[in-house]
Amino acid sequence: MTSIDVYKDAYAAPGAGGSTRNLIAEAGSSARALLLLGRGSDPDSERGVDCPGELPPASDPTLVERARAAKAALGERVFLLGHHYQRDEVIQFADVTGDSFKLARDAAARPQADYIVFCGVHFMAESADILTAPNQRVVLPDLAAGCSMADMARDFQVADCWDVLTDAGIASQTVPVTYMNSSAAIKAFTGERGGLVCTSSNAERALRWAFEQAGAAGGGAGKVLFLPDQHLGRNTAVRQLGLSLDDCVVYNPLKPNGGLTVEELRRARMILWRGHCSVHGRFTAQQVAAVRERVPGVQVLVHPECSYEVVSAADLVGSTEFIIRTIEAAPAGSAWAVGTELNLVRRLADAHPDKTITFLESTVCYCATMNRIDLPHLVHSLESLVRGEVVNQITVPEPVARNARLALDRMLALPELVPAGSVGSSSGSAGSGSAGSGSAGSTGQEAGR
Ligand code: SF4
Secondary structure (H helix, E strand, O other): OOOHHHHHHHHOOOOOOOOOHHHHHHHHHHHHOOOOOOOOOOOOOOOOOOOOOOOOOOOOOOOHHHHHHHHHHHOOOOOEEEEOOOOHHOOOOOEEEEEEHHHHHHOOOOOOEEEEEEEHHHHHHHHHHHHOOOOOOEEEEOOOOOOOHHHHHOHHHHHHHHHHHHHHHOOOOOOOOOOOOOOOOHHOOOOHHHEEEEEEHHHHHHHHHHHHHHHHHOOOOEEEEEEOHHHHHHHHHHHHHOOOOOEEEOOOOOOOHHHHHHHHHHOOOEEEEEOOOOHHHHOOOOHHHHHHHHHOOEEEEEOOOOOOOHHHHHOOOOOHHHHHHHHHHEEEEEEEEEOOOHHHHHHHHHOOOEEEEEEOOOOOOOOOOHHHOHHHHHHHHOOOOOOOOOOOEOOOOOOHHHHHHHHHHHHHHOOOOOOOOOOOOOOOOOOOOOOOOOOOOOOOOOOOO
């Protein structure tokens, strides 16, 4: 997917032709976000920013050797984190691999490392900077490695949305919850307003907690504003908390008042931000049906960033960590169609030749921005550190960091989920119970990007 595709995906939505302040501002900033890799800048965007420096040519046959030598020279002073969706050429150098939250916590648990080199995307490096000690410096090897989903919720848009909720008289009974895949500014907005961050593994607990707070504040049934991934919000609310699809509305930041009437907002329990993952949004229920035809006995395993229709058609739903554990535990000879990022699916297939592992999509579906971190960028970052030069440092300023930490700390204070299977299955074992009932989440949405 090119950056233009990402742009179209995010902004060429029905109704995007209005003339609201949001749309004008978005049009300006989005145009900047279309800059080619390493050219020009858009400091407000997760992607498309300037990435200065002289990169070694990708054709240099000594790149692997150079990366190895630079890492060895830095020793314990550097800690290299690799997200599951990173390329093989990069992941081979990771000291630890995982989802975004696990990696941020791993970084915080390594105080002896002066440098945290985060092979992932921008919002992940921000979280690592928030959670690590002030003397630790976080490096993102390519500053243009952003996340299109995180870019779908900009701080001024979310502030506008809160004004709309205030005008509708419902802000006081609404608690914001933001997915880990959001900018530090959105996490800070959430923290300031009594909300919290969630991952896909603890979204159920986070939502139950948020509904409890919102209900107590509003003297009755509360509401949640869920940012920025509508699918994770909907899947969790409906399949695990027992809300109905009619309880959910979608707030479109490109339309006046989010495209919703005051009555619709007042009636809703879940106000879902109109954001999605450009990778997981590509999977369809038709692909699930097609793979069942094609591969006898196949089990379909997808990420909860997929649409409600896809999740409902799948056998198992869970985070990247859950997907990995499920495949590892599966018996030899079993067949799986996996709906998540292709780098991970390929690695799983290579690691488990005794199982049939296919990619749910019929065409290539890498995360374009994750793939920006390549060997030349990694070598450039590491060799610069060896010279004592910190390039591509990610720093979250105060008070944004403080307020974002509030939202992260509330998440960390949530009780552990009972480890269980999945969001649900095609056999209908999805969660039950009413929103805010405070159950321990026995259906256990296991996920966490
Ligand atoms: S896979 Fe989706 S959510 Fe993850 S970084 Fe890429 S666009 Fe963002």
